[in-house]
Amino acid sequence: MEQEREQAQEREQAAGGGGAARTVGRRAVLGWAGAGVALGAAAAGGTAVALGGRDAPSGPDRQVVPFHGRHQAGIATPVQDRLHFAAFDVTTDDREDLVRLLKDWTEAAAAMTAGRAVGEGAVGGIPEAPPDDTGEALGLPASRLTLTVGFGPTLFDKDGEDRFGIAGRRPEALADLPHFPGDNLDPARSGGDLCVQACADDPQVAVHAIRNLARIGMGRVAIRWSQLGFGKTSSTTPEAQTPRNLMGFKDGTRNIAGTDTGALDKHVWVSRGDGPAWMAGGSYLVARRIRMHIETWDRAPLKEQEDVFGRTKGEGAAYGRKHEHDEPVLNRLPADSHVRLAHPDTNGGATILRRGYSFTDGTDGLGRLDAGLFFIAYQRDPRSGFVPVQRSLARSDLLNEYIQHVGSAVFAVPPGVGGAGDWWGRTLFS
Amino acid sequence: MPARRLTAATALSAAVVLTALTGCAEKSDAAGDGAVQVTATDSECRLSRTEFPAGHVELAVHNKGSKVTEVYVYAEGDRIVTERENIGPGTKAAITTEMKAGEYEIACKPGMKGDGIRQAVTVTGKGAAKKLDPRLASAVADYRAYVQEQADLTIPAVWKFTDAVKDGDVEAARAEYAKSRVGWERIEPVAESFGDIDPKVDVREDGLEPGQEWTGWHRLEKALWEEGKIGADEKKLAARLLTDLEDWNERVGKAELTPTGMANGAKELLDEVATGKVTGEENRYAHTDLWDFRANVEGAKKAYALLEPVASENDPELTEELDEQFAALQDKLDDYRKGDGFVSYDTVGKADRKELSDAVNSLAEPLSRLAAAVAKQ
Numbered sequence: 001m002e003q004e005r006e007q008a009q010e011r012e013q014a015a016g017g018g019g020a021a022r023t024v025g026r027r028a029v030l031g032w033a034g035a036g037v038a039l040g041a042a043a044a045g046g047t048a049v050a051l052g053g054r055d056a057p058s059g060p061d062r063q064v065v066p067f068h069g070r071h072q073a074g075i076a077t078p079v080q081d082r083l084h085f086a087a088f089d090v091t092t093d094d095r096e097d098l099v100r101l102l103k104d105w106t107e108a109a110a111a112m113t114a115g116r117a118v119g120e121g122a123v124g125g126i127p128e129a130p131p132d133d134t135g136e137a138l139g140l141p142a143s144r145l146t147l148t149v150g151f152g153p154t155l156f157d158k159d160g161e162d163r164f165g166i167a168g169r170r171p172e173a174l175a176d177l178p179h180f181p182g183d184n185l186d187p188a189r190s191g192g193d194l195c196v197q198a199c200a201d202d203p204q205v206a207v208h209a210i211r212n213l214a215r216i217g218m219g220r221v222a223i224r225w226s227q228l229g230f231g232k233t234s235s236t237t238p239e240a241q242t243p244r245n246l247m248g249f250k251d252g253t254r255n256i257a258g259t260d261t262g263a264l265d266k267h268v269w270v271s272r273g274d275g276p277a278w279m280a281g282g283s284y285l286v287a288r289r290i291r292m293h294i295e296t297w298d299r300a301p302l303k304e305q306e307d308v309f310g311r312t313k314g315e316g317a318a319y320g321r322k323h324e325h326d327e328p329v330l331n332r333l334p335a336d337s338h339v340r341l342a343h344p345d346t347n348g349g350a351t352i353l354r355r356g357y358s359f360t361d362g363t364d365g366l367g368r369l370d371a372g373l374f375f376i377a378y379q380r381d382p383r384s385g386f387v388p389v390q391r392s393l394a395r396s397d398l399l400n401e402y403i404q405h406v407g408s409a410v411f412a413v414p415p416g417v418g419g420a421g422d423w424w425g426r427t428l429f430s
Numbered sequence: 431m432p433a434r435r436l437t438a439a440t441a442l443s444a445a446v447v448l449t450a451l452t453g454c455a456e457k458s459d460a461a462g463d464g465a466v467q468v469t470a471t472d473s474e475c476r477l478s479r480t481e482f483p484a485g486h487v488e489l490a491v492h493n494k495g496s497k498v499t500e501v502y503v504y505a506e507g508d509r510i511v512t513e514r515e516n517i518g519p520g521t522k523a524a525i526t527t528e529m530k531a532g533e534y535e536i537a538c539k540p541g542m543k544g545d546g547i548r549q550a551v552t553v554t555g556k557g558a559a560k561k562l563d564p565r566l567a568s569a570v571a572d573y574r575a576y577v578q579e580q581a582d583l584t585i586p587a588v589w590k591f592t593d594a595v596k597d598g599d600v601e602a603a604r605a606e607y608a609k610s611r612v613g614w615e616r617i618e619p620v621a622e623s624f625g626d627i628d629p630k631v632d633v634r635e636d637g638l639e640p641g642q643e644w645t646g647w648h649r650l651e652k653a654l655w656e657e658g659k660i661g662a663d664e665k666k667l668a669a670r671l672l673t674d675l676e677d678w679n680e681r682v683g684k685a686e687l688t689p690t691g692m693a694n695g696a697k698e699l700l701d702e703v704a705t706g707k708v709t710g711e712e713n714r715y716a717h718t719d720l721w722d723f724r725a726n727v728e729g730a731k732k733a734y735a736l737l738e739p740v741a742s743e744n745d746p747e748l749t750e751e752l753d754e755q756f757a758a759l760q761d762k763l764d765d766y767r768k769g770d771g772f773v774s775y776d777t778v779g780k781a782d783r784k785e786l787s788d789a790v791n792s793l794a795e796p797l798s799r800l801a802a803a804v805a806k807q
Contacts, residue, residue: 126805127526128690128693128694128801128805129798129799129801129802129805218791218794218795218796219751219755219792219793219795220792222788222791
């Protein structure tokens with residue numbers, strides 16, 4: 001929606017629109033809240049764009065994030081507004097079936113990320129058969145949809161069984177995560193043989209993508225768990241403000257920028273010498289479902305809240321500094337504050353790219369929201385990325401009083417799909 | 431119950447519409463030259479032609495009236511061939527359907543109520559019906575025989591059940607309950623297409639309309655398991671269940687059946703499993719869901735087996751997958767066998783139910799493509 005409004009605003013400006021339109025535009029760029037104000041002014045233009053969407057992609061290229069490339073999209077890509085993440089169990093033991101699935105998925109993903117429908121489309125087929133595409137994204141633009149696939153440890157070795165003849169290719173970096181103090185992991189919300197991360201600026205587009213991939217996969221995979229994220233909590237765009245989490249704080253302000261190729265190569269992308277060659281250009285994804293006890297948090301005094309993070313709530317500046325992005329001086333922060341414990345300097349330089357989203361999944365039956373952070377991190381090796389950071393946090397982070405890790409998964413994210421003949425996982429399976 | 435209603439509606443329209451298979455694959459062209467123009471006003475329902483050849487028929491509706499309207503095509507006895515609702519004032523709608531030779535009525539219903547303004551139309555010739563593959567014709571005939579066989583088998587099984595109820599024998603009635611449902615469940619989409627019978631015999635408490643009296647299997651199920659006793663009311667209801675099913679048994683052979691209707695009926699049987707049985711909702715007191723589950727799958731397998739010769743020619747990959755998934759689901763179900771039936775479904779844990787559900791999805795998704803494989807020529 002925001003994209004559409006921006007387009008509408010651009011058109012107005014191109015047509016010599018007045019000052020009012022420009023004001024609206026600047027507000028719209030600020031995001032959801034500002035966009036609400038702009039809605040009336042831009043609605044007409046937005047509708048026109050929507051009608052032209054899907055089967056006939058139109059408008060600026062930035063609505064479409066290129067699917068093909070050396071790395072998978074959805075990692076260094078500027079963080080989209082919404083998330084639908086799904087983990088799958090592979091239900092077939094047949095390697096050929098699995099390979100066919102990955103090829104089918106690749107084809108569908110290339111279509112959907114370009115704003116096109118799956119297969120023969122959602123309408124116009126023979127009346128007695130269900131349409132290939134489920135149809136809820138008809139008329140919507142691509143909305144910067146990215147689909148990112150990952151392979152879990154159990155794909156390589158499930159209870160000692162090498163179902164697909166790839167156990168020998170499992171990277172050492174794809175180690176099972178250790179148990180951290182305080183973990184209360186629900187097996188039904190953890191693990192998975194495969195994962196797909198769908199990010200888009202429109203939640204319907206993200207959900208449509210996961211739903212259609214799940215449907216295509218039936219008989220070969222079954223959804224194990226899935227997570228919706230309604231709001232981004234991190235930014236990979238250095239000039240942008242870091243979005244706030246449900247505690248009202250900016251967290252992860254020192255994130256790796258999607259444009260900082262040096263830092264990406266150093267901390268995110270797997271390089272040729274790191275392990276098995278098939279992972280070169282890939283990355284490792286750690287996902288944690290972190291429940292926040294928001295009701296008790298909301299009763300904490302402001303000073304305590306700020307001490308817990310080690311930064312101000314308003315600006316997000318570390319204690320003793322002025323601005324959000326000012327480098328914190330660690331010894332000026334409370335010893336067990338979150339910023340201090342998560343900082344690379346506290347963890348031997350460990351640096352990860354964060355791409356988490358806030359969630360609320362109804363209630364917990366005790367009159368409280370089941371809310372929190374669906375944490376996603378990308379790194380070159382979890383053993384020198386997420387694991388040391390989380391060890392440090394789990395030990396003494398003041399935040400632990402208000403959070404609990406309830407779901408966990410780790411995946412090897414293979415390199416990008418090169419072109420038309422290529423497919424997700426080709427380097428692993430051929 | 432919404433799923434039920436949908437099922438019945440699909441079966442009904444499918445029954446009448448799908449005789450002409452070749453037409454199914456044709457794309458519709460709403461404003462095509464061959465379309466019959468239907469001009470609806472608040473007081474008129476004008477047709478550009480009242481006689482046209484059988485086969486693929488297109489109606490181009492233009493609502494020139496001031497009220498929202500709907501257009502129905504009725505066959506003899508007001509059997510609905512097709513319908514389109516909510517055509518707003520000033521708007522156009524295209525309706526495409528397959529029609530056999532015969533006499534029909536087209537009705538416009540300004541304000542979407544009443545019998546509507548009707549025009550008689552004649553559909554000439556033999557249409558596309560003549561092109562039916564002889565193998566499909568015999569598949570339909572064999573399936574009709576199967577439907578009657580299952581209905582015939584249901585009656586004595588229901589006798590045993592209702593006799594036990596009439597005797598006031600709770601234990602015996604419990605033992606016969608699930609068995610009495612097997613024939614019905616095997617042919618459920620056809621059975622339910624008799625819209626007057628299904629609400630009397632197979633409705634669940636939550637599916638009742640306001641003011642509707644609760645009768646049938648599930649009412650007795652609740653008495654037998656939840657309350658554990660049989661009173662005078664239950665005995666009367668048992669007699670009524672038998673009467674209703676005997677009535678159904680006499681009529682079920684006349685259901686209109688078509689190859690694509692059979693294929694989608696097979697899929698609907700799996701839908702029944704997916705929405706009612708695998709969740710444990712269908713027999714929530716008796717927990718005999720796995721009996722119904724198996725009967726649904728057996729019925730789907732029967733329809734598929736009859737269509738398989740044609741489907742495997744048109745889409746061998748699909749039938750290979752269906753064979754595999756039918757076998758896989760059968761294997762999963764076998765894990766829960768006990769005696770001549772199944773374990774109580776309340777003993778099947780969450781993880782096991784998910785496995786069953788995954789196996790149902792794995793079969794139902796390719797099964798939804800069977801109709802296309804049958805219609806392909």
